[in-house]
Amino acid sequence: MFDAAGEPGEGGFLAELLQRLRVASGTGEGEARGDFDLLAPYVLGRVRGRAMDAPDPDAFWRLEVFYAAVGAAIERRTGVPCQPMLRMFREGHGRLVLVAGRLVVSSRSVGDVRRFGFDSIGALADAGERLVAEGTELVLRYPDVAHHAP
Amino acid sequence: MFDAAGEPGEGGFLAELLQRLRVASGTGEGEARGDFDLLAPYVLGRVRGRAMDAPDPDAFWRLEVFYAAVGAAIERRTGVPCQPMLRMFREGHGRLVLVAGRLVVSSRSVGDVRRFGFDSIGALADAGERLVAEGTELVLRYPDVAHHAP
Numbered sequence: 001m002f003d004a005a006g007e008p009g010e011g012g013f014l015a016e017l018l019q020r021l022r023v024a025s026g027t028g029e030g031e032a033r034g035d036f037d038l039l040a041p042y043v044l045g046r047v048r049g050r051a052m053d054a055p056d057p058d059a060f061w062r063l064e065v066f067y068a069a070v071g072a073a074i075e076r077r078t079g080v081p082c083q084p085m086l087r088m089f090r091e092g093h094g095r096l097v098l099v100a101g102r103l104v105v106s107s108r109s110v111g112d113v114r115r116f117g118f119d120s121i122g123a124l125a126d127a128g129e130r131l132v133a134e135g136t137e138l139v140l141r142y143p144d145v146a147h148h149a150p
Numbered sequence: 151m152f153d154a155a156g157e158p159g160e161g162g163f164l165a166e167l168l169q170r171l172r173v174a175s176g177t178g179e180g181e182a183r184g185d186f187d188l189l190a191p192y193v194l195g196r197v198r199g200r201a202m203d204a205p206d207p208d209a210f211w212r213l214e215v216f217y218a219a220v221g222a223a224i225e226r227r228t229g230v231p232c233q234p235m236l237r238m239f240r241e242g243h244g245r246l247v248l249v250a251g252r253l254v255v256s257s258r259s260v261g262d263v264r265r266f267g268f269d270s271i272g273a274l275a276d277a278g279e280r281l282v283a284e285g286t287e288l289v290l291r292y293p294d295v296a297h298h299a300p
Contacts, residue, residue: 085247087235097235097249102288103295104252138252145253145295 013128014039014121016076017069024065042066042124044117059113060086063096066116066128067106071098073132074105078139080146086110098135102148105135163278164189166226167219174215192216192274194267209263210236213246216266216278217256221248223282224255228289230296238263248285252298255285 021038041062064084071082080100088094094113098106110116118124139146171188191212214234221232230250238244244263248256260266268274289296 083245085235085237085245087237095233095235097247099247099254099257102254102257102292104249104254107249107252142252142292142295145292 012125013069013073013132014125016072017066017124017128020065020069020072036121039121039124042117043121044119056114059116060088063110063113063116067096067098067131070106070128070131070135071100073128074098074100074135074139077132077136078146080139082135088113100135100139101146103138103142103145105138105146106131162275163219163223163282164275166222167216167274167278170215170219170222186271189271189274192267193271194269206264209266210238213260213263213266217246217248217281220256220278220281220285221250223278224248224250224285224289227282227286228296230289232285236260248281250285250289251296253288253292253295255288255296256281 018035018038025038041058064086067084067086071084074080074082078100082098082100082105084096084098086094086096088110094110096106096108096110097104118127168185168188175188191208214236217234217236221234224230224232228250232248232250232255234246234248236244236246238260244260246256246258246260247254268277
């Protein structure tokens with residue numbers, strides 16, 4: 001979430017997401033390529049502008065990075081490492097689970113991965129933070145399962 | 151497990167595995183292609199005879215069918231559907247999880263999927279039944295997690 005100063009808060013979902021996007025794009029903090037540019041591929045205005053009949057090799061990657069950031073924020077709050085697993089059954093369709101120990105902290109069906117996006121950066125941050133909150137709650141509710149050896 | 155008569159027991163792991171292999175091979179029960187032939191690709195003598203530098207498109211499939219059979223046997227005992235999810239990180243390496251609701255009932259790292267095999271059909275049956283027993287125990291220990299909506 002962007003805090004009062006309009007900056008992504010320390011250790012939250014958006015900070016984790018930006019960190020991964022920066023690493024992937026090879027840009028450091030404070031470099032020319034701003035946070036908004038890095039997050040733009042998650043915003044639906046851009047998503048809708050995409051040619052939906054064209055394959056998008058980055059679509060899976062964006063989805064996984066989103067869930068990796070959710071997992072990192074859950075780990076920061078609970079100390080339990082989370083690993084995203086994406087399984088595609090046929091082109092663009094599949095299922096994503098975020099696994100902590102023996103607990104699935106998040107699970108979603110993926111209809112068309114190319115349509116994965118949000119109305120705004122605020123909506124992206126809210127969706128991520130909601131998943132972080134839900135996952136954290138599950139880890140705290142089922143600690144034995146989450147700490148179970150994989 | 152083969153019972154006293156040397157037949158795979160009703161509803162156990164091996165019966166579930168054979169059912170899937172029969173469907174995939176297009177052979178019915180009692181048809182010419184016997185159970186031993188269907189199970190042979192899981193037996194290490196055959197595995198060791200494979201050219202290990204050649205890609206094996208059936209290797210992932212065999213691993214998934216093995217875990218699908220484990221999951222079906224767990225479902226038969228507990229009533230909870232199980233879904234295998236295989237994630238390959240790079241060629242031949244990855245992780246497989248068997249998910250029931252929000253519970254990971256089985257999880258394994260896959261080193262080289264082409265080497266997935268057993269010393270004998272008995273060892274294959276034992277390994278499958280052990281995973282079924284472990285998974286069933288986990289479902290019974292954490293019923294809330296296993297019955298949690300995905």
